[in-house]
Amino acid sequence: MRHRSNNLGITLSTPILLLVLTFCITPFFLTLLGMDFSSHSTPLPEHRTVLIDDLFYKLSGAFTHTLLEWSAFSVAIMVALLGFTNFRGSLNSTTPVICIALFCAGSMDAFHTLAANHLISAVADNNKLIPFTWAISRTFNALIIISGVALFLIKPNSNRDGSVVFVFSVSLIFMLVAFLIIHYCATSNNLPVTLFPDAILTRPWDVAPLLLYIIVCIPLLSQFHKQYPSTFSQALLLSMVPEIILELHMCFGSKALFDNDFNIAHFLKIFAYLIPGIGLLIDYIQTYTRLDQTSHLMREEKTKMQAIVDNAIDGIINFDNTGHILSMNPSAEQIFGYQEQELINKNVTVLMPESFHHEHDSHGQHSRNTGIKQIIGIGKEVSGRRKDGSTFPLELGGAEINSEHETFFTGFLRDISIRKQLENDLKSQEKLFSTLVNAAPVMMWMLDHNNRPLLFNKAWLNFSGLTLEQELNIVWQGARIHPDDRQQVIREYRQALKQHQGFDHEYRLQRNDGEYHWIHEIGAPYQENNKPSLFIGICLDIHQQKITELKLRHYTQELERSNTELEQFAFIASHDLQEPLRMVSSYTQLLERRYKDKLDDDANVFIGFAVDGANRMQTLIQDLLSLSRVGKNKQPLKTLNISQLIQHVMLSLKIIIDESNAQINYPPTFPQIMADRSQLQQLFQNLVANAIKYRAQDRQCIINIRYQTVKNMYEFSIQDNGIGIEAEFFERIFLVFQRLHSKAESSGTGIGLSICKRIVESHGGELWLESEIGTGSTFYFTLPVTPVLH
Numbered sequence: 001m002r003h004r005s006n007n008l009g010i011t012l013s014t015p016i017l018l019l020v021l022t023f024c025i026t027p028f029f030l031t032l033l034g035m036d037f038s039s040h041s042t043p044l045p046e047h048r049t050v051l052i053d054d055l056f057y058k059l060s061g062a063f064t065h066t067l068l069e070w071s072a073f074s075v076a077i078m079v080a081l082l083g084f085t086n087f088r089g090s091l092n093s094t095t096p097v098i099c100i101a102l103f104c105a106g107s108m109d110a111f112h113t114l115a116a117n118h119l120i121s122a123v124a125d126n127n128k129l130i131p132f133t134w135a136i137s138r139t140f141n142a143l144i145i146i147s148g149v150a151l152f153l154i155k156p157n158s159n160r161d162g163s164v165v166f167v168f169s170v171s172l173i174f175m176l177v178a179f180l181i182i183h184y185c186a187t188s189n190n191l192p193v194t195l196f197p198d199a200i201l202t203r204p205w206d207v208a209p210l211l212l213y214i215i216v217c218i219p220l221l222s223q224f225h226k227q228y229p230s231t232f233s234q235a236l237l238l239s240m241v242p243e244i245i246l247e248l249h250m251c252f253g254s255k256a257l258f259d260n261d262f263n264i265a266h267f268l269k270i271f272a273y274l275i276p277g278i279g280l281l282i283d284y285i286q287t288y289t290r291l292d293q294t295s296h297l298m299r300e301e302k303t304k305m306q307a308i309v310d311n312a313i314d315g316i317i318n319f320d321n322t323g324h325i326l327s328m329n330p331s332a333e334q335i336f337g338y339q340e341q342e343l344i345n346k347n348v349t350v351l352m353p354e355s356f357h358h359e360h361d362s363h364g365q366h367s368r369n370t371g372i373k374q375i376i377g378i379g380k381e382v383s384g385r386r387k388d389g390s391t392f393p394l395e396l397g398g399a400e401i402n403s404e405h406e407t408f409f410t411g412f413l414r415d416i417s418i419r420k421q422l423e424n425d426l427k428s429q430e431k432l433f434s435t436l437v438n439a440a441p442v443m444m445w446m447l448d449h450n451n452r453p454l455l456f457n458k459a460w461l462n463f464s465g466l467t468l469e470q471e472l473n474i475v476w477q478g479a480r481i482h483p484d485d486r487q488q489v490i491r492e493y494r495q496a497l498k499q500h501q502g503f504d505h506e507y508r509l510q511r512n513d514g515e516y517h518w519i520h521e522i523g524a525p526y527q528e529n530n531k532p533s534l535f536i537g538i539c540l541d542i543h544q545q546k547i548t549e550l551k552l553r554h555y556t557q558e559l560e561r562s563n564t565e566l567e568q569f570a571f572i573a574s575h576d577l578q579e580p581l582r583m584v585s586s587y588t589q590l591l592e593r594r595y596k597d598k599l600d601d602d603a604n605v606f607i608g609f610a611v612d613g614a615n616r617m618q619t620l621i622q623d624l625l626s627l628s629r630v631g632k633n634k635q636p637l638k639t640l641n642i643s644q645l646i647q648h649v650m651l652s653l654k655i656i657i658d659e660s661n662a663q664i665n666y667p668p669t670f671p672q673i674m675a676d677r678s679q680l681q682q683l684f685q686n687l688v689a690n691a692i693k694y695r696a697q698d699r700q701c702i703i704n705i706r707y708q709t710v711k712n713m714y715e716f717s718i719q720d721n722g723i724g725i726e727a728e729f730f731e732r733i734f735l736v737f738q739r740l741h742s743k744a745e746s747s748g749t750g751i752g753l754s755i756c757k758r759i760v761e762s763h764g765g766e767l768w769l770e771s772e773i774g775t776g777s778t779f780y781f782t783l784p785v786t787p788v789l790h
Helices: 014-032 052-058 060-090 094-116 126-154 164-187 204-227 231-238 240-252 260-311 330-336 354-370 417-439 458-464 468-473 483-499 543-595 601-629 642-652 654-660 677-693 752-762
Strands: 315-320 325-328 377-385 391-402 407-415 443-448 453-456 503-510 516-528 531-541 638-641 663-665 672-675 702-710 713-720 767-772 776-784
Touching (some): 014 240, 094 126, 094 164, 094 231, 094 260, 126 164, 204 231, 231 240, 231 260, 240 260, 330 377, 417 458, 443 458, 453 458, 458 468, 458 531, 483 503, 516 543, 543 601, 642 654, 642 677, 672 677, 677 702, 677 713, 677 752, 677 776, 752 776
Parallel strands (some): 663 702
Antiparallel strands (some): 315 325, 315 407, 377 391, 391 407, 443 453, 443 531, 503 516, 516 531, 638 672, 702 713, 713 776
């Protein structure tokens, strides 16, 4: 036999079945061992006054019978009371109906006992009444159990659960049937004989309940337990064990009133009533334990739910069907600026702008009049009003809550002021982005992560001559790329999109007028959470730039050719010019020596002019050659010791230094520099010589040579206290042949500073000056710490 477990794990399992069976058959085996459970009557002595004690001894069997029967009836009453008590808690109609059936059977036993003891009037003799009413009571017990169980098996109906009317109606019917049977037995004087002591089947009338228990009750109760599993239904099935065994004692053992089998059967009947009572008691305990557990869980859940509501970031407001507020959580208080007590029993419209009051009231009235529910749902955007009168956007969801005792509504509110502001900001940014993109002078496009086009700006559409819709629907295959560039560009596109890397290339793209234009295109992926989401490209029309580059390349080549020819011409011309100049200078000087005393003073002066002019022409040609060579000498740079180089410059200028009594100051150490030695020596020599040449006549010439490191450059300065230079000539003095003084005031060709400037620039530096008239000048030049290509 299989038994369904209940929530508490209490079942009437196989050991309990064995215990019941053992309890029921123990009296039988004790009888076999010689124990006698019968009630023996002591005969009254003849010719003796009847004493009360003797009567008690004579009636001891009746007393035992009465005790057993009323014990069974008391158990039946207890079972009925437990059934109705359990019904009050569980509202399960099966329990009280089956229990009232047992009670009615117990009532038959009570009548049987009262009639046998003549406590109520009965016409028939006890020898007929007791066996007959016993058989009728057991048969009624079997039939009424079958009827009660069949009532729920044949036509199950969940609507019966909790129906007090149904329970009491069935109870009255069972009690009425029991009363009619009792009335018949009490008033009939012709009851049949049901006890045959000499036969094997001593009580044939008890075969009927025995067969009903075995053939009908056990299968029916098994099915009942499957359909209505409980400890009570299992106990009811288990009670068939003592019912069957007690009927076996009656059918095949009891031969007289109050004998051994008679008393055993009555004792087992108590046990048969007690088993459902115990099962019902267990069910009752289980029911109320479950109720207590459920109540505890409900309290816990209520506490949890209240904690959730109190700590929810959204506002929650409960109100009745008339719109009056019942409660609100702290978030709702914070959203609207009210305390909960300020709004209890106030209409929910106090939290709405005036313009929404009429709409809300009309919806509520329509719902009450028609019964049609108008539930808001989830995610509706409305306006709310705070305590200070300000309005704000909020997202509202609503639900109708139906409980056993009331119906109310719950509103879920979320202040979306920040979200709406962000949405507006996003729209503004999108509009700004669209404006900037379309106002950009460059062409722009954008692809999604599946390489589908998302955007083409106005510059692109103007270039292509297509609409945005047309561009977005084109399956790009590079048809407008120049045939000579197409394969390379498509290959670079596919590689970049596949590997999510950028690209940078130039190619020719066909414009809307059919003409191909050079464009410079740059593309780059945009990633979110380390995943590519967009691909953005920018195209610049560089057609004019390309044309200009081609022209510039052509001009550069022409210029380089022209410069080469000019350099060759300058070298040849200067070389060829120096020879006749030397000849003119030599013969003029020879003429001066040979005929000096034979010519007059004017002739000697003229000869001096001629010699001086030839010398100056020769110097000028040499300076021009030096200027042209600066930057053309491709000799590798060498590491120079600037201290030694300056000392060599001082030795070269020693004569003019001594003649001018100049004082030149410089630090003992200088940095080592990668440079052209001859050019750098010429640079220092020219600048120092100029400082001496243009010294002030009223004070000693003092020249300071210094250096410092500025970022990645060495900055040198040559400072003098000479006559100074006006600011308007700061740029002019670096031009070729530009002189600020006449030949009579100072000698020179006007090329020296031009040579200095070209030397510095060829080394990657700059040359400039600061000066003040009457105070002196400072020439600055820089040379890189890391040399540039020479």
